[in-house]
Amino acid sequence: MEIIKTAGLTKNFKRFKKQAGMIGSIKGLIRREYEEKQAIGNLDLTIQEGEFVGLIGPNGAGKTTLVKMLTGIIAPTCGSVSVLGYYPNDLEHEFKQQYAVVMGQKSQLFFELTVEDTLRLFKEIYGLPEEEYESSRDYFVKLFQVQDLMHVQVRTLSLGERMKMELIAALLHNPKIIFLDEPTIGLDAVASKQIRGFLAEINERRGTTIILTSHYMEDIKALCKRSIVINHGCKIYDGDTEKLFERFQKFKKITFTFSEPTLLPNLEFDARILEQTPYKKVIMVPKENAAGLLRELMNLLPTDITVEEEEIGTIVERIYQEGGDGLA
Amino acid sequence: MRGRIKRNLRMVRVLINLRLQNLMMFRLGFFGPFFVDSCVFLVQLCVFEVIYSNVDRIGTWGKGQMILYIGTFSMINAINMVIYFFGINGIPDKIKNGDMDLYLTKPGSPLLRLTFERINPGSVPLLFLSGVIISYGIKEGGIKITPILVLGYVFWVAVMAVLYYLVEVLIRSFTFFILTSGNTIILEEAGLTLCMQLPGIVFYGVYKVIFYVILPYGIMATIPVQFLTGELTLSGALWGILVAAAFTILTAFVWKQGIRHYNSASS
Incomplete structure (x- = not known):
């Protein structure tokens, strides 16, 4: 079942173009020049219920703008958008009751109070009956293993702990869709891995549709079967995450260790x-030539061989640079 | 409809509860405003004392009516300070910083949440002090109190407190369209300061248009006092209701359009 559908979705922002210096400022007072910036251009998108979709793109690509349009925070300039059968920017209560959004850089928790206090407010906002609230809260508290943190001030929590609490607050009302905008930003490897596990x-288990934007490709690769790459507001890839990385994974890194110089x-x-x-050689080779190189260097009798994929950051850089010619 | 009202009331209760808990986390933060707000109030009283020790009448009003006026304006202002001022005052920053995002994505009215999420118990003493001034004004003016008079006065104070709220929301909603709405707020503050000291009956011509229509602070305390002293005419009462209704429609319209116009902030 289609849960999100957009057609020709476009968002333009108008911004003031100021010439440099004082003269430029005075000119700006008299005659203002504006430029239109297209944050999202003509985007067609369909997401099925239960999918876990990754939105990838460099800074300013339009990922967050897309999420904001899908959640109704901002209105599109043109095109159509339907989420759960609603036009998001109508901001209908019934619509908002069915999704949740977590923004890694914006907290919805009360910093001076405990998480339990914030959850109580959300219980009222979402109109949850006491029984449903308690059962949902207990499920997530157990899943995220945060039993000991429910009654401490939010401001004393670590970043990783706080993100778990943000997720609990967002998931409390059992939303059909959850939009996650950089949920692992600033988290260490252990906390990121834990969050990824919970999201999966x-x-x-709940069949929640998840739309994840992240700069950390480990998140996308580990969680999202489907990826959408956006650059300059345009979709340059929409498909299988494995295939995306495979296509742009052009090199292998091979490490040979020897017992003698x-x-x-x-x-x-x-x-x-x-x-x-003398004892170690690290060689980068096009992936199609990796087998040939290995065969040749096996004659040198290495004691250990490690074959690694390219660093994920390098692959992503390549995706953005090559722009996805012929990908979309 | 009834369910929605019930839910909103429950939400308001939780918001007030959370705000009080929040304030109580810091003892100085909780008790400090009681002292500060009371001092500010006493300074204002001193200003009035200085003014009215030099003049007997302002317009057609004598000392009793003026004391009532000061008490009534203080009462409306105290209601504003206790319930909604700090929440509403934060709207421009929330629009500029993109913090409205989290309000817009939650069920329920974002404005309701903004209105009640920063109540200020520190201003509660102002309500009592204003009550004392009003009582003194009633005594000084020789007004015979009847239940109808009290009910009518409470009604007008409530209407004008709502009008005060609407004007505040309206002015701060301009930030949805023009990010630098600080100057409008300065105008609002200047108008308020003036109207706190001068009743609406002294305004004529263009000033009357400004303070009866555009920034209706001129009628806010004047109409309740006129009702209490028996000076309120039918046309005056209708004007009060009309202005409150017009500002309700205008504020609702601008707020709704503002939300549609909201562009958030770059992350």
Whole structure:
């Protein structure tokens, strides 16, 4: 069942263009020049119920603008958008009752009070009966393992703990869709991994549709079967996450370790040496040539071999740079 | 409809509850405003004392009516300070910083939440002090109190407190359209300061248009006092209701349009 559908969705922002210096400021007082910036252009999108979709894009690509249009925070300039059968910017109560949004950089918790206090407010906002509230709260408190943190001041929580609480607050009313805008921003590897685990479970067990924007490709790769890449407001890829990374994964990094000092022969296969000591050689090679290189260097009798994929950041950089020619 | 009202009332109760708990986390933050607001109030009283020790009448009003006027304006202002001022005053910043996002994505009215989320118990003493001034004015003016008179006066104070609220919301809603609405707020403050000291009956011509129609602070305390002293005419009463109704429609319209116009802030 289609839960989100957009067609030709466009959002333009008008911004004041000021010339430099005092003269520019005075000119701006008399005759103002504006420029139109297209944050999202002509975007067609369909998301099915229960999907876990990743929105990827560099800063200013339009990811957050898209989320804001889907949640009704801002109105589109043109095009159509339907979320759960509603036009989001009508901001109908029945619509808002069915989704949740978590913004990594904006907290919805009361910092001086406890999480339990904030949850009580949300219980009233969403009109949850006491029994449903308690059962939902207890489920998430157990899932996120935060039993000991419910009665401490929010301001004393670590970033990771606070994000778990933000998620509990967002999930309390069992929304059909949850929009997550950079939920792991600033979190360490352990906390990010935990959050990813919880999100996967919520998607699987509760069938909640999740739209995730993140700069951390580990999040997208680990969670989202489907990815949408946006750049300059346009969709440049929409499809399987594995395929996306496979396509832009162009090199393999191979590390050879030797028990005795070893010299490398002249390398073919477009290989590039990244690091070289008498006992260790790190070589980058196009993935299609990796097998050939391995075969050749096996003759040197290495004691250990590690084959690694390229760093995820490098792949993402390539996706943005190459723009997704022929991808969309 | 009834369910929605019930839910809103429950939400208001929780908001007030949370605000009080929040304030009680800091002892100085909780008790400090009681002292500060009372001092500010006493300073204002001193100003009035200085003015009215030099003049006997302002317009057609004598000392008793003027004391009533000061008490009534203080009462409306105290209601404003206790219930909604601090919540409403934060609207421009929330629009500029994009913090309205979290209000718009939650069920229920964002304005209701903004209105009641920052109540200020520190101003409660002002309500009592204003009550004392009003009682003194009634005594000084030789007004014979009847239940109808009290009910009518309470009604007009309530209507004018709502009007005060509407004007505040309206002015702050301009930030949805023009981010630098600070100058409008300065105008509001100047008008308020003037009308706190001068009753609406002294305004004529263009000043009357300004303070009876555009920034209706001129009628806010004047109409309740006129009712109490038996000076309120039918046309005056109708004008009060008309202005309150017009501002209700205008504020609701501007607020709704403002939300549609809201562009959030870049993250």
